[in-house]
Amino acid sequence: MxxxxxxxxxxxxxxxxxxxxxxxxxxxxxxxxxxxxxxxxxxxxxxxxxxADVMETDAAIVEAQMAKVEEVRLAAMGEISNDTLWQMSRNAGFVSAGSEIFKDKCVACHGADLKGGIGVNLVDDEWKWGNQPISLYSIVVNGSPDKKAGMQAWINELGAQKVSQVVAYVLSYHTEQEMADAPTLNPPLEL
Ligand code: HEC
Structure with missing residues (x-):
């Protein structure tokens, strides 16, 4: 045993x-x-x-999904206003799409850090054509009112959706309060 x-x-x-x-x-x-x-x-x-960032937490997955839903909602709304542009600028989908467009179309003049060069500085606290989102949207759609200035109209090349994305990207560097307080050299452009 x-x-x-x-x-x-x-x-x-x-x-x-x-x-x-x-x-x-x-x-x-x-x-x-x-x-x-x-x-x-x-x-x-x-x-x-x-x-480590190997696994996504449930919260991160839900957050990403919510951002997608919000992105679709904003895109479907179609209506451009100061409010909707601010909302877009806080949406990860819009901002990352806008960042790609910016790298492709705008970086040559406005710089990778948006501090300007040939184009004006887009992150200082002074605006040439208006201290509100609609003014930025308007100048990207129609180009600068100053035709000699070299800021062309982008609407034909980009279409409304991409213009709103790239404007959202520029706005993501700003806050509502800071922008409203910033001086503008000309009366703000409207749509
Ligand atoms: C060929 C150079 C060039 C390119 C490319 C260009 N810009 Fe501009 N942009 C300018 C210049 C120059 C101005 C200043 C216009 C003026 O003085 O009236 C300007 C002005 C602006 C303003 C207004 C800033 C203010 O202070 O009111 C915005 C917003 C802007 N650009 C966004 C963009 C975006 C977004 C793109 C890409 C889709 C773009 N620009 C591409 C040259 C350029």
Whole structure:
């Protein structure tokens, strides 16, 4: 008879509770490895979930979906106003689409940091043609009222949707209050 089959040989622990005593046995290896495995997995899971950006949290997934829904809603609204342009400028979908258009069409004159060059600075706190979103939209659609200035009309090349995206991108560098407080050199352009 092997030792295992003869519990009498096993040591009893002195501790008694409710009349119950325990054998002082080593836990079986299969059990220990399941336990160690669970501990290792917990650490890996915790790390990749909360510390590395390997796995998306539920909150991040929901947030991304909500941004998509909002993007579709704003695009479907079709109506351009100061309010809708501000909303677009706070929407990740609009801003990232706008950033691509900006890199493609506007960067040569306004610079990657939007600080200007051939074109004017779009992130300083002074506007030439109006301190409201509609004015920016208007100048991108129609070009500058100053025909010698070199800011062309973009509506034919980009269409309304892309113009609103690129304006949303420029607005994402600004806040409503800051823009309203900024001086404008000419009366604000309207649509
Ligand atoms: C060929 C150079 C050039 C390109 C390309 C260009 N711009 Fe401009 N932009 C200008 C210039 C120059 C002005 C100043 C116009 C003026 O003085 O009337 C300007 C003015 C503006 C203004 C008004 C700023 C203010 O202070 O009122 C906005 C907004 C703007 N551009 C956005 C854009 C966007 C968005 C694009 C890309 C779709 C773009 N621009 C492409 C040269 C350019």
């Amino acid at each position: 092997s030792k295992k089959e003869n519990p009498q040989d096993d040591k009893l622990r002195p501790h008694v509770y409710d009349g119950i005593q325990e054998y002082d046995n080593r836990l079986p290896n299969w059990w220990l490895w399941t336990f160690y495995g669970a501990v290792i997995l917990t650490v890996m899971y915790w790390f990749s979930w909360y510390n």
